[in-house]
Amino acid sequence: MSVQEQRVSVTSSRPLWFYGVMALSLVVLALLTMALIRSQQGQVSSGPAPDFVLETFEGETLRLSDFRGTPVVINFWASWCLECYREAPLLEQTWRRYKGQVMFIGVDYVDTLEPALEYIDRFDITYPNGMDKGNRISDAYRIQGVPETFFIDRNGMILGVKIGPLEHDELEQWMQRLLQQE
Amino acid sequence: MKRMILFTGIIILALMWRGEYVAIAQTPTADEVNAVAEELYCPLCPGLRLDVCELKVCEDMRQEIAERLAAGQTPEEIKAYFAEQYGPKVLGAPEKKGWGWLVWLLPVFLAVGAILAVLWWWRQRFRGDNLLLTAAPVVGDIAVDEEDLARVEQELRRLEEE
Numbered sequence: 001m002s003v004q005e006q007r008v009s010v011t012s013s014r015p016l017w018f019y020g021v022m023a024l025s026l027v028v029l030a031l032l033t034m035a036l037i038r039s040q041q042g043q044v045s046s047g048p049a050p051d052f053v054l055e056t057f058e059g060e061t062l063r064l065s066d067f068r069g070t071p072v073v074i075n076f077w078a079s080w081c082l083e084c085y086r087e088a089p090l091l092e093q094t095w096r097r098y099k100g101q102v103m104f105i106g107v108d109y110v111d112t113l114e115p116a117l118e119y120i121d122r123f124d125i126t127y128p129n130g131m132d133k134g135n136r137i138s139d140a141y142r143i144q145g146v147p148e149t150f151f152i153d154r155n156g157m158i159l160g161v162k163i164g165p166l167e168h169d170e171l172e173q174w175m176q177r178l179l180q181q182e
Numbered sequence: 183m184k185r186m187i188l189f190t191g192i193i194i195l196a197l198m199w200r201g202e203y204v205a206i207a208q209t210p211t212a213d214e215v216n217a218v219a220e221e222l223y224c225p226l227c228p229g230l231r232l233d234v235c236e237l238k239v240c241e242d243m244r245q246e247i248a249e250r251l252a253a254g255q256t257p258e259e260i261k262a263y264f265a266e267q268y269g270p271k272v273l274g275a276p277e278k279k280g281w282g283w284l285v286w287l288l289p290v291f292l293a294v295g296a297i298l299a300v301l302w303w304w305r306q307r308f309r310g311d312n313l314l315l316t317a318a319p320v321v322g323d324i325a326v327d328e329e330d331l332a333r334v335e336q337e338l339r340r341l342e343e344e
Contacts, residue, residue, distance in 0.1 A: 014302075015302065017295070017298060018299065018302065020295075021292075021295035021296075021298070021299065024291065024292070024295070025292070025295075028288060028292075078239065079242075080237065080238035080239045080242070110225045110226060110239055110268055111239065111242075112239070112242040112243060112245070112246050113246075114242075114246075115242055131267070133266065133267055134266060134267065134268070134269045135225070135268060135269045136269075139269075
C-alpha cells in the first residue's frame with residue numbers, strides 16, 4: 001500500500017467567457033419560458049384590441065384603428081371550417097341590418113384563395129374580408145380555432161369573444177351591448 | 183377548295199394536338215407535387231408534413247402547389263409563397279434570415295461554449311500551478327488521512343487473527 005504526497009486542485013477565478021456562456025444560456029432559458037407561457041395563454045378576451053392591417057379580397061387595405069368610434073365585429077373563419085358555414089348567413093344578415101352602426105370584418109384564417117372566394121360568393125358576403133397573411137392577426141388575437149368572433153367597442157376595447165358558431169339571439173345581444181357602450 | 187379545307191383541318195388538328203401536348207407537359211405529376219409538399223408542413227397540425235396530411239386545407243394547398251408548378255414557379259418560390267401566406271412554421275424550420283439565424287447559430291455557440299468550458303475545467307484541474315502539496319497519504323488515487331489508514335490496518339489485523 002503506497003503512501004505518497006499528492007497535489008490537490010484549488011478553485012480559481014473563472015474566465016470572462018464562462019460568465020458570457022452562462023448569461024447566454026439564461027437568456028435562452030428565459031425566451032423558452034416566455035414562449036411556453038405564451039402558448040398556454042388563451043385568446044385575448046379583454047383590454048385594447050390589437051391593431052392590424054388587412055388586405056381585402058377586393059384589394060383594399062383597411063386598418064382596425066381607422067374604425068375608432070364605431071363598434072367592430074371581427075370574425076375569424078376559413079372555407080374548410082364546416083362550423084363557419086353555419087354562422088356565415090347570420091353574420092351577413094346582421095351586417096346588412098346594422099350597416100353604418102357596427103363595422104364587420106372577416107379574417108380568413110389558414111386558407112387558399114380559390115375556396116375562400118367560393119365561400120364569399122356562396123354566402124354573398126358583402127362586408128370586408130381578407131386573408132390573414134402569415135397568421136399575423138390570428139397570432140395577435142391568439143385565436144384557438146375557427147370560427148371565433150371578437151366584439152370591439154367604439155373605444156377599441158375588446159368587449160368579449162365568442163368561440164364557435166354564433167346563434168341569432170346571441171349575436172343580437174352582442175349588437176345591443178356594442179351599441180349601448182359609450 | 184377541298185384541298186384547302188383538308189389542309190386547314192390538318193393544321194387545326196396539329197395545333198390542337200400540340201396545345202394538348204403542351205398542357206400535358208405542363209401538368210405536374212403527383213410525385214412532383216409531393217416533392218414540394220414533403221418539404222412543407224401542415225399549418226394546423228404541428229409536425230405533420232403536407233404530403234401526408236388529410237385535412238381539407240392541406241388538400242387545397244397541394245392543389246395550389248400543382249397550379250403554381252404548372253404556372254412555371256420553382257419549388258423555392260412556392261415554399262417562399264407558403265411561408266409568407268401561413269407563416270414560417272410551414273417550412274418546418276426557422277428561416278435562414280433575420281432572427282431565424284439566431285435559432286440556427288445558437289446551438290453552435292452553445293456547443294463551442296460547452297467545449298471551452300470542459301477544456302477550461304480540465305486545464306484548471308490538472309494545471310501544476312493550481313495544485314498544492316498535501317501531507318495526506320494516497321492509496322491508489324484516493325487521498326486518505328492517517329487515522330483512516332490506521333483503522334483499516336487495525337481491521338485487517340483483526341481479520342487475520344480470526
